[in-house]
Amino acid sequence: MKRARIAYAGAIHHAVEENGCMKLEDGRIVAEHEVVWLPPVQPRTVFALGLNYADHAKELSFQAPTEPLVFLKGPNTFVGHRAQTRRPKDVVNMHYECELAVVIGRPARRVKREEAYDYIAGYTIANDYAIRDYLENYYRPNLRVKSRDTCTPIGPWLVDAKDIADPMNLTLKTYVNGKLTQHGTTRDMIFDIPALIEYLSSFMTLNKDDVILTGTPEGLADTAVGDEVVAEIEGIGRLMNTIIADE
Template identity: 65%
Template sequence: MKRARIAWAGAVHDGVEAEGGLELLTSAFKGRRVGFDEVVWLPPLAPTPRPRTVLALGLNYADHAKELAFKAPDEPLAFIKGEASLIGHRAFTVRPDGVNFMHYECELAVVIGRTAKRVSKADALQHVAGYTVANDYAIRDHLENWYRPNLKVKNRDTCTPIGPWLVDAADVHERFGGPMNLALKTTVNGNITQQGNTKDMIFDVPTLIEYFSGFMTLMPGDLILTGTPDGVVDCQPGDVVITSIEHIGELTNTITAQGQA
């Protein structure tokens, strides 16, 4: 099932995909259908539990590490992002004034559904609620060192669009063969600029859950952004960036200048 969280008619609603539209689940409007263009899309996460921790992976695809002239890491390279960076489908991401290089990163996002503490790789996927698409923008100007990234590189308001859907883990695991063979693609203004597949991750989803839960407790609602393949390019105000993942969804985002936000 594809789940969404949207604003419509002055209120926030949960909904599910239904015949090319959205079927609302809110009690007062339960069963009502609305069009995709009638709503404001929010990050597809319930308010409770909301993300306590957003973990993002760097250099988790060997081709992307090579693209950036870095050695692939021997263990997961991760950093923490704030929840304020998250925005929804069709929202605007601000390119700060004076920036020389700002690029998208199409990433599979894992949403934790059950508390995970010292979870084995074999049991890891049982702790996943679902999957969504993330676009983890990076502002390369502030990148001193991939192994010690400056907070200004990734942790900015509006710089992590996610959505539009949260796809139930059961669907991905049972219908689509799991999270480790999904095609990724990015277009900028309709031109394909990035292609890859989750099978090329250095550290796969079960490995990441085992790794993180080995030294910290993952809570329901926590997010793991699993890294991006090569093919990143600079994005300018006005650019329309679409990051898509097979079976998960197509996330649209537009860059805007700081003074226009």
């Protein structure tokens, strides 16, 4: 099942997809274009993976890590489907990053990799923009690179974990103004989803609605004001947003 959080008629609702429309909890059916899309979950702790695809590490001229490279993101960064992302004035390299986002469904502590999938509520899409002008060190990401307001669209749907047969075999694509610019597969992750859950839960408790952003494959390019960017993941959907000027 595909689930969403939306604003409609002055209130926030939970909805599910039904025949190309959205069914609210009270039974009303509304069209997708009639609503304001919100992040499908309200993220708690958000873990973001750096250089988790070998081809991406290579295109940035860095060696792939031997241990997960993880940093945290604040809730201020997240916006929904069809939202606007602000591009700071005078930056040169603001890259999209299509990522599979894993949403935790219940508390997880010292989880073994063979049990990891039992703790996942579902999957969604994130476009975790990176402003590389501000990067100090690829192995210690600067807050200004990854934690700016509006720079992580997420959604549109949270797809139940049981509806994704193999999350480690999904195609990821990004389109800028309709042109395919990024194409990869989750098969190429260096640290797969069970490994990430085992690693993170080995030293801290993961809680319901924590989110793991699993990294992005190669194929990055700069984005400009006015660009329409679509991040697509097989079986999950298409996440669209627009770049606007920060000023």
